[in-house]
Amino acid sequence: MAAADELTFHEFEEATNLLAETPDAATTSRSDQLTPQGHVAVAVGSGGSYGAEDEVEEDSDKAALLQEQQKPQPGFWTFGYYQSFFDVDTSQVMDRIKGSLLPRPGHNFVRHHLRNRPDLYGPFWICATLAFVLAVTGNLTLVLAQRRDPSIHYSPQFHKVAVASITIYCYAWLVPLALWGFLWWRKGVRERMGPYTFLETVSVYGYSLFIFIPMVVLWLIPVPWLQWLFGALALALSAAGLVFTLWPVVREDTRLVAVALLSAVVLLHALLALGCKLYFFQSLPPEHLAPMPQVSPLPPNVPRPSTLPQSMATS
Amino acid sequence: MAEAEESPGDPGTASPRPLMRDLKAVGKKFMHVLYPRRSNTLLRDWDLWGPLILCVTLALMLQRGSADSEKDGGPQFAEVFVVVWFGAVTITVNSKLLGGNISFFQSLCVLGYCILPLTVAMLICRLVLLAEPGPINFMVRLFVVTVMFAWSVVASTAFLADSQPPNRKALAIYPVFLFYFVISWMILTFTP
Numbered sequence: 001m002a003a004a005d006e007l008t009f010h011e012f013e014e015a016t017n018l019l020a021e022t023p024d025a026a027t028t029s030r031s032d033q034l035t036p037q038g039h040v041a042v043a044v045g046s047g048g049s050y051g052a053e054d055e056v057e058e059d060s061d062k063a064a065l066l067q068e069q070q071k072p073q074p075g076f077w078t079f080g081y082y083q084s085f086f087d088v089d090t091s092q093v094m095d096r097i098k099g100s101l102l103p104r105p106g107h108n109f110v111r112h113h114l115r116n117r118p119d120l121y122g123p124f125w126i127c128a129t130l131a132f133v134l135a136v137t138g139n140l141t142l143v144l145a146q147r148r149d150p151s152i153h154y155s156p157q158f159h160k161v162a163v164a165s166i167t168i169y170c171y172a173w174l175v176p177l178a179l180w181g182f183l184w185w186r187k188g189v190r191e192r193m194g195p196y197t198f199l200e201t202v203s204v205y206g207y208s209l210f211i212f213i214p215m216v217v218l219w220l221i222p223v224p225w226l227q228w229l230f231g232a233l234a235l236a237l238s239a240a241g242l243v244f245t246l247w248p249v250v251r252e253d254t255r256l257v258a259v260a261l262l263s264a265v266v267l268l269h270a271l272l273a274l275g276c277k278l279y280f281f282q283s284l285p286p287e288h289l290a291p292m293p294q295v296s297p298l299p300p301n302v303p304r305p306s307t308l309p310q311s312m313a314t315s
Numbered sequence: 316m317a318e319a320e321e322s323p324g325d326p327g328t329a330s331p332r333p334l335m336r337d338l339k340a341v342g343k344k345f346m347h348v349l350y351p352r353r354s355n356t357l358l359r360d361w362d363l364w365g366p367l368i369l370c371v372t373l374a375l376m377l378q379r380g381s382a383d384s385e386k387d388g389g390p391q392f393a394e395v396f397v398v399v400w401f402g403a404v405t406i407t408v409n410s411k412l413l414g415g416n417i418s419f420f421q422s423l424c425v426l427g428y429c430i431l432p433l434t435v436a437m438l439i440c441r442l443v444l445l446a447e448p449g450p451i452n453f454m455v456r457l458f459v460v461t462v463m464f465a466w467s468v469v470a471s472t473a474f475l476a477d478s479q480p481p482n483r484k485a486l487a488i489y490p491v492f493l494f495y496f497v498i499s500w501m502i503l504t505f506t507p
Binding site: 136158 | 391394409411412413414482483484485486489490493496497500501504506
């Protein structure tokens with residue numbers, strides 16, 4: 001069996017382009033228990049065009065490959081079912097993270113990096129890291145602010161960890177669910193490309209949140225315009241990745257729906273970034289503690305307007 | 316010695332296990348954590364007494380006086396418990412999903428016992444905080460917590476790393492790092 005290193009994902013330019021053009025092609029990976037390193041065989045459907053006449057051939061290709069695989073799909077109550085979502089190696093996760101950091105137009109994250117093998121490891125642990133980094137750096141900001149201005153009251157504010165976790169996990173799961181549902185509902189309008197599976201949508205969103213982690217760390221620098229600059233940069237990169245991934249799916253839809261959908265995606269992403277900035281990084285006024293804003297699961301809330309002028313004045 | 320993976324004691328014995336024997340087992344595992352070598356003792360004879368004792372100690376020491384409003388304070392007793400046990404369970408499930416061949420309770424046992432260095436750090440921090448506050452105070456605490464954090468991560472890695480497939484070790488170790496980082500943060504930000 002060829003070593004997995006020879007078949008890692010970063011070097012097959014031809015296969016990459018072929019896969020990107022024919023997303024219906026089945027990529028199979030066989031992994032057995034003894035050697036956890038699976039290898040990937042790429043089977044491209046006949047021809048590069050879609051169309052009804054190709055479906056029969058693609059179906060028979062798929063059937064042959066499936067027979068070759070001979071792996072019955074485990075039921076959702078078994079542990080093996082969930083294990084299939086964590087079937088990634090360190091190098092694959094790093095590759096997906098790098099892919100999310102550098103979006104390119106036409107470079108579809110799902111096709112080029114996920115390769116029909118979405119994983120839940122990345123989204124889950126990126127969300128966990130982001131939640132804790134938010135809480136920790138928000139706390140650190142308070143410490144640093146107190147050193148500058150000793151009248152600010154410092155406290156560990158541990159409940160912010162809970163708020164951060166709930167917000168981020170809800171965003172990373174409910175928004176892809178809504179998006180997937182919407183795309184699935186509209187799939188009748190599209191002829192060529194089916195919607196991404198739910199797991200692929202969750203993966204895309206999860207990996208797109210990675211850039212917020214260094215952004216949040218850089219928000220420790222107490223220069224306001226620099227913070228807004230970093231925020232805008234990270235948001236642009238992240239939203240660009242999402243848009244480039246979704247564009248092939250929505251471009252066959254009506255123009256109105258496509259524009260509305262992409263705007264909603266970008267807007268929600270911006271709201272998340274803004275909410276994080278305002279909730280975790282407001283420096284408290286010296287006289288009294290700012291009232292904690294309410295948090296609802298979806299969408300992430302911007303703090304009530306009464307706290308905004310205070311935070312704007314003191315930040 | 317028939318040691319099933321999931322059974323901690325002798326089922327069906329009429330008399331209860333002597334307390335000293337259990338305490339000695341717990342103490343022996345503490346020593347294994349403090350001087351981590353690649354040994355199987357922690358894994359073979361797992362028990363959850365040690366982690367429970369450590370978790371309760373840590374949660375009690377992280378309590379502050381209730382002078383402050385509850386919402387704004389440090390972690391409450393229940394929060395520490397939830398973070399430690401929920402975190403340990405999550406890491407265990409993650410490592411099993413990635414294909415590790417360690418059992419559920421063995422992994423909980425290792426993660427729980429490796430909180431020992433951080434509990435020691437908490438004790439030291441509490442003592443240091445009795446002195447007058449200032450930057451030196453903070454530096455000492457930071458140094459102690461950092462060293463103990465590294466110790467915890469190294470100790471748990473020594474026990475857990477072998478059970479993972481080689482190309483996924485980093486994926487399984489990173490959550491452990493995050494887990495001890497959060498606990499260290501709770502210890503470092505503690506103010507009485």
